[in-house]
Amino acid sequence: MRKTTLILPAIILAVIVAMSSVFIVDERQTALVLQFGQIKAVKEDPGLGFKIPLIQEVVYYDDRILSLETAEIEVTPSDDRRLVVDAFARYRITDVVQFRQAVGVGGLRVAEDRLERILNAQVREVLGSDQVTSATILSSERAGLMVRIRDNARLRALPLGLEVVDVRLKQTNLPVQNLDSTFARMRAEREREAADEIARGKEAAQRVRAQADRTVVEVESDAARTAEITRGEADANRNAVFAEAFGKDQEFFEFYRSLAAYRKAFQSGNSSMVMSPDSEFFDYFKTVTPQ
Structure with a gap:
C-alpha cells in the first residue's frame, strides 16, 4: 500500500515532465528554444519538438507575410509643394535568430516600430530628392518611386532579420491648410480654359456664319444672273416669234x-378706263x- 502511494505521484510527475518537454510547431510558425534567454535550437519544420522542462522555453514567430501600415507623414518634393503621404508595407521574418537578437523580448511590436521608422525615412528620402516633383509622385512614375522605397527599406531591414516584400503609397494628398487655395487655383484655371473654349467657339461660329452669308450672296447672285439670262433669251425668242x-x-x-x-x-378687278369710242x-x- 505504501509503495502504491509513492508510485502514483511519481507516475503523475513523470507524465507532467514528459508533457512539458514536448511542443508543437504549426506550419505557419517557426520556433526558438531558449535556455536562460540564450538560443539553443531553431525549429522551422512543422511537427513535434522537444525541450528540457523548466529550464528551456519555446518562443513562436509567425512565418507568413505580415502587413504594416505607417502613420501619415509630410514630404516636400523638389517643387516645394508639400504632400501628406502614408505607406503600406508587406514583410516577413526570414531569420528568426537574427530577429530575436535584434528585438529581444519585444517581438513584433519593437520590430514594427523600427520598420516604420525605416519606411518613413526612405519615403522622405526618395520623395524629397531633387529629381522628384509633386507631379512625378501623382503620375504613372509613382510605381518606380515605390520600388525605390522598397529596395532601400529592404537593405536597412536586413539587420532585423526581416525581408520587405512590397511597399505601396496608399494616399498622397495635400495638407488640409493648402486644399482651399489649391481648389481655388484649379477652379480659376478651369474657368480660364472654359472662357478660352467659349471664345474659340464664338470665333468659329462667326467664321461659319460669315461663310454661310457669303455663300448665300453668291448663290443668289448666280441665280439672279441665270434668271436674267433666261429671261433675256425668252424675250429674244418671243420677239423673234412676233417678228416672224x-x-x-x-x-x-x-x-x-x-x-x-x-x-x-x-380682267376682273382692273380699274375703270375712260376712252373715246372712236x-x-x-x-x-x-x-x-x-x-
Missing part, C-alpha cells in the same frame, strides 16, 4: 395683239360683223 408672225401676216398679227390687249384690260383701241370691235 408680223412678217407672215401683218393684219393677223395686229388682230392677235389687240385681242391680247383686250384680255389684259378687261379710239384706235376699239378698232377691231368696230370691224366685227354680227352674225
